[in-house]
Amino acid sequence: MINKKVLAIILGGGQGTRLYPLTEKRSKPAVSIAGKYRLVDIPISNCIHCDIKRMFVLTQFNSASLNRHIKNTYVFSSFSNSFVDILAAEQTPDNKTWYQGTADAVRQSMHHLLNHEFEYALILSGDQLYKMDFNDMLNEHINKGADISVATLPVKPKEATEFGILKTDNESFISSFTEKPSLDKLPGWESEVSEEMKSENRHYLASMGIYIFNKDLLIDILSDPNTIDFGKEIIPQSISTHKVLAYQYEGYWTDIGNVAAFFDANISLTDEVPQFDLFSKSSSVLTRPRILPPSKIYGTRLDRSMIAEGCIINAKEIERSVIGIRSRIGKDTVIRNTYMIGSNHYEDLDELEANRVKGIPSYGVGKRCSINNTIIDKDARIGNDVTINGGPHLEDTEKDTYVIKDGVVVIKSRSMIPDGFIL
Missing domain, CATH: 2.160.10.10 (Hexapeptide repeat proteins)
Structure with missing residues (x-):
């Protein structure tokens, strides 16, 4: 199966200053959500439901509680190759610095990643709320012969000013990129989207910070120590030199980057029909079982x-x-x-x-x-x-x-x- 050739890399983020004080004593992926889960449970659950069961979580700040949660939660059979491992930033004789950005984190961890056989690296964020079938994205990546795939979300003009916006050709390959364009610069940046998205005035494709890289290309790109971030450097620079595919996702997705977004995401779960469904049997959010009495x-x-x-x-x-x-x-x-x-x-x-x-x-x-x-x-x-x-x-x-x-x-x-x- 193709998902056996995938290695998932979940980025724990930096200090999480915009989520302070929730990140004062814990890393962003360890922040509690919905009363019983941790943020890191979201990407891990998505992976497990897609039968992608080899995962690394890259962290740097306040990682002790995250380590405990991962250790106590994700325990697979001794007879399988499945794992969720923490890779905390480490200094070595060849490297004296901490992670400088998302790409630098993967670069510094590469010697650990290469201990495992894989053909595709699925790179995820640890501070987003969504449910996604990564196998659909992976199949499209392979079928179209892409070198890199970027998950994208159709957004409205006002929302587009907060994201990196991608322009695609008629085969969904990315032809150009602009970072947080102003409203007056948006005309001409529309991409082909579904009729439902058009009816909601969502004509612009925003990068979700979810990527698939072919293994050899990832190794080659990260050999340049001057590139430290995927979203700001590697993806824009790769558009003219490699086949970079935009995979359109049309479900619920929110980036929990600050206190207001975190608060709204949790409170919105109380809606009668919330956009993020915790009650789905096929795509439930997994977490550590606790031996607690009923309320x-x-x-x-x-x-x-x-x-x-x-x-x-x-x-x-x-x-x-x-x-x-x-x-x-x-x-x-x-x-x-x-x-x-x-x-x-x-x-x-x-x-x-x-x-x-x-x-x-x-x-x-x-x-x-x-x-x-x-x-x-x-x-x-x-x-x-x-x-x-x-x-x-x-x-x-x-x-x-x-x-x-x-x-x-x-x-x-x-x-x-x-x-x-x-x-």
Whole structure:
């Protein structure tokens, strides 16, 4: 089978400063999503459903929690060749620098990759939300004799200004490229798209940061140490010298590059028919199974919300929110438009009593609170009678216990918000 000739390389990204403070103590692929998954579960699940089961995850920053998650989750049979391995940036006698970009990360890891037989390298991002059949892209790459294939998404004019835009010929090969063009420069950059995309005014092909390279070509291109990035250098430079194919994908896809995008992606999962379907039997998102009890809910009005396992909820109301594993929410609390990531462990009754005596809030959210437009990171403690109302009326700022970005309040991991706090 052709997918046995594929090696997947998942790029963990840089420091993830735009996702700070969610990336303060973890790498981008390790950030929690939908209350129980990690971002890295998305590309890995896509690969496994396509029977691509040899994967490397390239990381550089805060990779300890990602290592634990990968080790505890993706365990294949001892009698198979399947694996998901972490390749953290390393200094060697021949190389004294950290990863300088996406291509440089693959270059520095090449000696590990070449220990495996493969004909095609599937290069993926670790911070995107989508479901995709990579076998369709691979078959088109092979059938059209491409050297490189780039997954593309038809976008509207306003969206096109945020992406690298590709122009294709009548055989879907890329003829030119422009990076984040202004609206007045867009005429002439239209490509042939399906009738459905035309009806939605999505005439421009944006690069999704998903690539297939023929192995020998990848080795040859990366032999030049001056090229450090796929999207900004290698793809544009290869258009005139190699057959670079645009593979059109028309499903849901979002790049979770900043706090606002991360917040919107999670909250949109609560829609009645969300664009990203977590309930599909054939393309489910895979993650580490946890031995947790069912969630207990007392007297709470729930509307358009998702509740992960192991929660104890006494809230008055939860609306359009995602509540993560092991979350505790006190009596008479109202939570709206909030992503509560949850906790790593429970506090037992003795710990709860000891903290009460010391005036330390328990993990989760206390009694009589009002929380809106907020991300509550893991193991945060929010006391009683707390009001947090995020929104565009708030200016971007950073405090010891929280950060505000684009109107979204992010309560930092392991921080403590005292009783009666108002924001």
